[in-house]
Amino acid sequence: MFFAFTGLSFKVSVLSMSITGFLYAHYWRVASAWMKKQVLKTPAPERLTQADWPRSLKDPTGFYLECFRFFHQRLPAEIREHRTYFSQNRRGFGEDAMHVMWYSLFETLKPANFLEIGVYRGQTTSLVALLARLKGVPCTVFGISPFSTAGDAVSKYDKGINYYEDTLTNFRHFSLRAPILLKAYSTDVPAKELIKSQSWDLIYIDGNHDYEIALQDWQNCSESVKAGGVIVLDDSGLTTAYRPPLFATGGHPGPSRLAQEIDTKRFREILQVGHNRVFQKIA
Numbered sequence: 001m002f003f004a005f006t007g008l009s010f011k012v013s014v015l016s017m018s019i020t021g022f023l024y025a026h027y028w029r030v031a032s033a034w035m036k037k038q039v040l041k042t043p044a045p046e047r048l049t050q051a052d053w054p055r056s057l058k059d060p061t062g063f064y065l066e067c068f069r070f071f072h073q074r075l076p077a078e079i080r081e082h083r084t085y086f087s088q089n090r091r092g093f094g095e096d097a098m099h100v101m102w103y104s105l106f107e108t109l110k111p112a113n114f115l116e117i118g119v120y121r122g123q124t125t126s127l128v129a130l131l132a133r134l135k136g137v138p139c140t141v142f143g144i145s146p147f148s149t150a151g152d153a154v155s156k157y158d159k160g161i162n163y164y165e166d167t168l169t170n171f172r173h174f175s176l177r178a179p180i181l182l183k184a185y186s187t188d189v190p191a192k193e194l195i196k197s198q199s200w201d202l203i204y205i206d207g208n209h210d211y212e213i214a215l216q217d218w219q220n221c222s223e224s225v226k227a228g229g230v231i232v233l234d235d236s237g238l239t240t241a242y243r244p245p246l247f248a249t250g251g252h253p254g255p256s257r258l259a260q261e262i263d264t265k266r267f268r269e270i271l272q273v274g275h276n277r278v279f280q281k282i283a
């Protein structure tokens with residue numbers, strides 16, 4: 001009797017938790033959709049150029065909303081379609097505004113090479129390859145990732161996906177040339193050798209979000225990015241004035257702490273789009 005009662009109360013509490021979760025998710029979906037509609041009532045700026053970037057550091061929340069509007073009102077259809085594809089079937093994380101960040105960075109830097117740490121299913125690597133094609137700027141795309149379910153203190157990834165093959169399939173979907181992918185943790189010797197192997201125009205750190213690993217990624221990449229080159233540090237907005245709207249996230253503690261510790265004599269922060277912060281090497 002006792003066990004039957006305990007089992008029943010367990011089931012009741014699981015059921016009430018899942019009802020609460022369901023209601024919260026429903027509320028969140030409705031409220032986010034409403035908020036996006038309100039934000040889109042204001043027109044986006046005609047253009048977003050490097051001259052606008054300093055505004056992102058003074059008013060990161062306002063600038064984020066501008067990028068969100070720019071995505072929906074101004075960005076070329078091919079880039080919006082790329083985001084739509086990766087928003088389906090859990091193919092990618094990120095937010096619409098981040099596509100505007102990459103668009104603006106690519107237009108300004110015209111990178112000849114790009115390295116991503118933490119590839120997942122290839123949303124950003126394929127976006128950079130697509131931008132290169134659209135802009136007619138040759139750019140070699142590299143990625144370092146375990147291509148497994150390897151996560152960290154704040155992230156878990158789905159089982160049952162061949163992440164390596166899936167990334168290549170996603171490139172083929174857009175008829176893009178395959179990227180150069182290294183199946184490794186960013187702290188493995190072959191990964192450190194790849195990072196050191198060239199002087200990088202553009203690097204994106206978005207692998208393991210634990211402070212100690214993100215710090216090692218920063219240390220390795222900051223040596224190998226060229227002077228004038230740029231590192232984008234994902235999920236590092238918690239220690240800024242950025243206040244994410246309901247449909248966005250502020251970042252994680254590890255990368256946010258790391259961003260606060262970056263040597264400002266060697267790197268200058270030039271842009272922030274939501275939880276992504278962008279640092280340019282001075283020398």
Ligand SMILES: C[S@@+](CC[C@H](N)C(=O)[O-])C[C@H]1O[C@@H](n2cnc3c(N)ncnc32)[C@H](O)[C@@H]1O
Pocket residue numbers: 092093094116117118119120121122123124125144145146147148149150151152155157184185186187206207208213
């Ligand atoms: C948030 S996802 C990256 C999303 C991707 N940057 C994009 O834009 O679509 C983080 C990825 O990093 C991978 N990862 C975890 N630990 C890593 C490590 N030590 N080195 C490189 N990648 C790692 C995860 O398996 C996952 O695929």
